[in-house]
Amino acid sequence: MNDLEKRLAALQIDLDNTWQKLQINQKIENLKNLEIQISEPEIWQNPEHAKKVNTNFSRLKAEVEPWQVLKIQASDLYDIIALKEIDLLDEINDQLFSMEQTLLELKKALRFTNPLDEKNAILRITAGVGGTEAMDWASMLERMYLRYFEKNHFNVELIERTAGEEAGIKTAVYEIYGNHPYGNLKSEHGVHRLVRLSPFNADNLRQTSFSLVEILPILESDDDYKIDEKDLRIDTYHAGGHGGQSVNTTNSAIRITHLPTNTVVAIQNERSQLQNREKAMEILRGKLIMMQQEQQAESINQLRAGESAKWGQQIRNYVLQPYKLVKDTRTKYEETDADAVLNGRIEGFLNAYLESQIGS
Structure with a gap:
């Protein structure tokens, strides 16, 4: 031979x-x-x-x-x-x-060994405390992920987006479809920290901002993850229009609270109340199964109150001043071309996290 x-x-x-x-x-x-x-x-x-x-x-x-x-x-x-x-x-x-x-x-x-890895995913970005500066940082993350999705041929559907009063976004929710969306993106779940010279500060001082990124698996029905109806409080209210410029005349917006864990999901993207409820339940199922894995609970009934992603220690630092460096606090993977990262080149961080999880 x-x-x-x-x-x-x-x-x-x-x-x-x-x-x-x-x-x-x-x-x-x-x-x-x-x-x-x-x-x-x-x-x-x-x-x-x-x-x-x-x-x-x-x-x-x-x-x-x-x-x-x-x-x-x-x-x-x-x-x-x-x-x-x-x-x-x-x-x-x-x-x-x-x-x-x-x-x-x-x-x-x-x-991708987790059964959830092949699931489609929900990306939810929420600006942290800090007003316009934090909302601008949230929009920078939104742009970074959208560029990554475009380059890697993921299909993206906007579910909800609330713009900031002056700049940026307060929150944005997207559904992601493609090859192992949840498996590829789960490393992004957590708090992202930015350090830069603030363009919104008259003295141009160095500013630290935080945004919360949630990556949730899409579980499309109760067959995937059963939630007891008696554990839910469902409220309806008038939804704001595009950019908050108008108000609907019907109670189409939905707020669902999972009472045992005090987990709240609200959707008001101007679809019908039924569609908003379905989207809210998708997000809620994703949040609860993430909490179940994080708390190593055997069932949903054992979950303790708390958020799926916490406003605690950041998972990644993006430093633009006095030097440029993006570093993951878990894998220690880093890149010095911060502009390229913020332009969607995040594959190195995704791969480093996946490699670190093999055999763990």
């Missing part, structure tokens, strides 16, 4: 082992079932359900297809090597190297 044959055999073993660990055969079956559902005309009688099925189909297809292609390529390369054509050696070597690199990239999926 020559060197190329040995490398291809090793790649095939690695491919088969990873294929099995990631349950690719089961995912292929799931993909076929989703395709059948999409082909049935009745599904489009419920547009919201059809959209979710179609989104899950696209996500799963994007995940499975590269594995199928690589398996076919490995089989074809076996046949080519068997011909022992000397004039094809350089071409075979290049193709084999490309396949090895592809497998290394695909194996990153092994970092």
